[in-house]
Amino acid sequence: MIMIKLPLFFLISFLTFAHDHVPAGDEKHVHAHDYQFDLRFFKKINSKINLMFELENIVHEKRNNETQIMAGGKYRVNSHFKIGAYLGSIWGMRHDEDWVKTQSPDWGWRNTSSRDEQFLVLESIWRDNYDLFRMFIGELRLRFFQTFRFDKQTLRIRPKISTTILKDGLAFCTLFIMHERYLPINYSSEDLYAYWTYLGLMFHPQASFDWGPFVSIGQEVWSPDDALIRKTTNDNWKSVEEAVRLGFNLNFYY
Amino acid sequence: MRFQLLIFLFSFSIYSANLFYVKGRVYINEKLSGKGTILKNNDVVKTDLKSLAIISTKSGSKIKLDEKSKLTLKDIDKEIEFVDLSLGQAFFNIVKKNILKNNHIKFKVKTNSTVMGVRGTEFFASYGKNNDIWMCVNEGIVTIKAENDSKETSVKKGEGVLVKNGKETSEPRPLPWTKNLNWSMNPSEKDLANKIKIQEAYKDELDYDYD
Numbered sequence: 192m193i194m195i196k197l198p199l200f201f202l203i204s205f206l207t208f209a210h211d212h213v214p215a216g217d218e219k220h221v222h223a224h225d226y227q228f229d230l231r232f233f234k235k236i237n238s239k240i241n242l243m244f245e246l247e248n249i250v251h252e253k254r255n256n257e258t259q260i261m262a263g264g265k266y267r268v269n270s271h272f273k274i275g276a277y278l279g280s281i282w283g284m285r286h287d288e289d290w291v292k293t294q295s296p297d298w299g300w301r302n303t304s305s306r307d308e309q310f311l312v313l314e315s316i317w318r319d320n321y322d323l324f325r326m327f328i329g330e331l332r333l334r335f336f337q338t339f340r341f342d343k344q345t346l347r348i349r350p351k352i353s354t355t356i357l358k359d360g361l362a363f364c365t366l367f368i369m370h371e372r373y374l375p376i377n378y379s380s381e382d383l384y385a386y387w388t389y390l391g392l393m394f395h396p397q398a399s400f401d402w403g404p405f406v407s408i409g410q411e412v413w414s415p416d417d418a419l420i421r422k423t424t425n426d427n428w429k430s431v432e433e434a435v436r437l438g439f440n441l442n443f444y445y
Numbered sequence: 446m447r448f449q450l451l452i453f454l455f456s457f458s459i460y461s462a463n464l465f466y467v468k469g470r471v472y473i474n475e476k477l478s479g480k481g482t483i484l485k486n487n488d489v490v491k492t493d494l495k496s497l498a499i500i501s502t503k504s505g506s507k508i509k510l511d512e513k514s515k516l517t518l519k520d521i522d523k524e525i526e527f528v529d530l531s532l533g534q535a536f537f538n539i540v541k542k543n544i545l546k547n548n549h550i551k552f553k554v555k556t557n558s559t560v561m562g563v564r565g566t567e568f569f570a571s572y573g574k575n576n577d578i579w580m581c582v583n584e585g586i587v588t589i590k591a592e593n594d595s596k597e598t599s600v601k602k603g604e605g606v607l608v609k610n611g612k613e614t615s616e617p618r619p620l621p622w623t624k625n626l627n628w629s630m631n632p633s634e635k636d637l638a639n640k641i642k643i644q645e646a647y648k649d650e651l652d653y654d655y656d
Contacts, residue, residue, distance in 0.1 A: 233654060241654055270618070270651055318651045322603055326621035328650050355650065357625050360642040365655075393655055401655065442655060 219430045223252040227407075227438035234445045241265045243277070253432065255304035257283040261312065271319055277312040284308060286341050287378065287415040290428065298424070308340035327354045330369075344376035345384060355395075364403065365393045371409075378416055380427070385411040393440060401442040408435050461485065462502045462521045466632045469496025469512070484518055491515045492533070497638055499630055502526055506552060507630045509536040511571075511639050519555070529555045534571030534643070538630055539563050558611025562588040562597070569626055571643055573607070579646050581605030581623040589614055607646070621650050 227249045234242040242264040249257045263277030282304065289301040313335040321327040334347040351369035355362050373385040391405025414429040462484040464471065470493035471478055484490070484500065492498050492514050500508040502521050510516050514533025520526060539552045552563035554570055559578050561570060567584035580589055582604060588597040593612045600606055605620035622645040629637055 229656070231656065241652075243654065245656070265654060267652060270616070270649075320619040320621060320651070322619050322624070326619065326624045328621070328653075355621060357622075357641070357645070360625075360640040361645055362648060367655075440655065 219428075221253050221430070221432045223254075223432060223434040225252055225434045225436040226250040227436050229438065229440045231440070231442045232445070233442065236264075239267045241267070245277075245279075249436070252434075254285065254300060255283050255302050257281060263312065265314075265316070271317055273314075273316040273318075275312075275314040275316070277314075279310050279312065280307050281310060281338070282307045284338070285411075285413065286343065287413050287419055288341055288423070290413065290415070290424070290430070300430075306340075308338050310336060310338045312336055321352075325354055327352055341378075343378050346374045346376055348372050348374065362395045364395060367391055367393070367405075373411075378419075379412070380414045380416050381412050381429075383412065385409060387436075391438070391440070393442075399444050401440070401444075403440050405438045405440065406435065407438060408433075410434065462500055462518060464490075464498055465501035465507065466497075466499035466630075466637070468498075468637065469493055471496055471498040471510075484521065486518060486521060489515065489517050495638075499632070499637070505540040507538045509538075509630050509637065511535060525551055525553060527553045527555070530570055530572075531557060532572065534569065534639070536567075536569050536626070536628060536630065536639070537563065538567050538628075541566055556611070559589055559591045559608050559614075564588065567628060568600075569623065569628075571646075573643050573646060576611040578608040578611055579605065579620075579643065580608070581620055581626075583623075583626075583628055620646065622646055622648070 227247070230246045232244045236242060243262070245261045247259040251257070259279060259281040261277045261279030263275060265273045265275035267273050283306070285300065285303055289303055290298060291301050293299040314332060316330060316332045318328055318330045321329050330351040332349040332351065336345040336347055349369055349371040351367060353365050353367035355365045357363055368390050370388045371386065372383060375381065375384040387407045387409030389405050389407040391403055393401045393403035395401050410431055410433040412429065412431050415423065420427060464478060464480055464482040464484065467480045472491040473482055473484065474489055490498055490500060490510055492510050492512055494512055496512050498510045500510065504526065506526065508516065508528065511534045514535060515531045516535060517529040517531065519529050537554065554561040556570065556572070556578050557576060561580060564586040568580060568582045568587045571579045573579050580587065580600065582600045582602050584602055587600050589600060589606060589608070590597045591608045591612055591614045594614050598606060598614045598617060600617045603619055604617040605623050606617050607615045609615070622641060625641050627637065627639045
């Protein structure tokens with residue numbers, strides 16, 4: 192019962208943060224409630240290689256939706272360390288370049304929902320057990336994310352901690368909390384492009400599939416670097432979208 | 446006469462192993478047996494489905510034999526107590542006085558493919574899939590040597606190992622599933638049965654990818 196109440200408490204707490212904010216000067220703040228769905232298929236080739244296909248859909252309240260597909264795999268270097276590589280396509284991703292002059296006197300965001308772009312992901316994952324008052328798994332994931340249309344490079348750093356709850360001697364569900372920071376490498380005037388904090392559950396009804404809800408709270412910041420300012424607005428600007436996302440994971444294992 | 450009989454029974458119980466606790470159906474040499482049954486060398490203890498037995502040795506060490514398990518008492522009246530687990534799983538609680546000061550092994554457990562030497566006090570051993578052996582330590586240190594191992598592996602408190610196909614011992618590391626093993630051997634407690642399914646041991650959480 193406590194295990195059900197705890198996530199609900201966090202969910203309600205997070206939702207209370209999502210109030211509207213007044214835009215000021217050349218800095219605009221938006222608050223949104225979004226929804227995210229992730230479907231993944233894993234195929235274990237052997238004890239070292241695990242392939243993955245992922246479909247992700249984010250329904251944004253205040254901008255066009257994003258859909259992403261990604262395929263690749265992880266290689267287990269040793270019991271604690273994995274590396275991975277993926278190729279993917281994304282539709283609807285917003286960049287600093289999408290802040291454009293509209294027909295009206297104002298500037299506005301370009302609708303990118305039908306624009307596709309390809310990307311490459313290189314990742315490394317380190318995991319270990321921590322025997323505290325119960326057994327926890329600690330994880331640190333680094334992802335290098337390269338998009339090709341606008342040549343954007345981002346480093347994503349994500350520490351995560353999880354613990355599995357057993358029922359009748361078998362894994363019943365895993366509770367996880369993680370925080371991901373997006374560091375722009377070759378764009379933006381900001382040091383941090385986005386961050387997200389997640390709290391979620393993964394239920395393990397069968398060995399072949401897991402499912403679970405999660406809630407995340409975070410923000411994305413669009414703020415052009417000097418080169419882009421000179422090329423477009425000739426003026427510095429910043430747009431921040433703070434959001435609470437309710438999400439759902441569905442994983443299949445083969 | 447009654448006093449002499451008591452003395453006789455008392456001295457016998459000191460120098461022998463016995464069935465300290467029984468739940469369900471427990472067989473000694475294929476005969477259904479109950480609590481208090483005296484055990485001797487080469488006796489075979491077998492537990493049925495939803496059954497368990499706790500064996501107390503002459504030194505006071507205890508062995509909790511889980512359901513569908515089989516254990517042979519090889520040498521239980523010698524200085525080095527020696528048992529053979531040939532099926533299922535068992536918990537071992539070896540009393541400290543039974544471990545020599547100079548760190549010599551005083552209790553040995555054999556499986557089909559491994560020999561475990563007890564320098565510590567509390568550990569668990571179980572058969573898995575395809576003759577695999579799982580072993581984890583709750584207190585002290587246990588050494589294990591499998592068929593293809595060139596040397597013994599020392600497993601410390603909080604760590605466990607897998608002996609794949611009974612041949613090679615893995616590197617000792619914490620095994621999350623062992624945190625939920627039922628180590629209790631106290632009959633006054635409600636449930637002494639182990640609730641962890643051995644399938645759980647095969648989920649390597651460090652290898653589990655969710656995204």
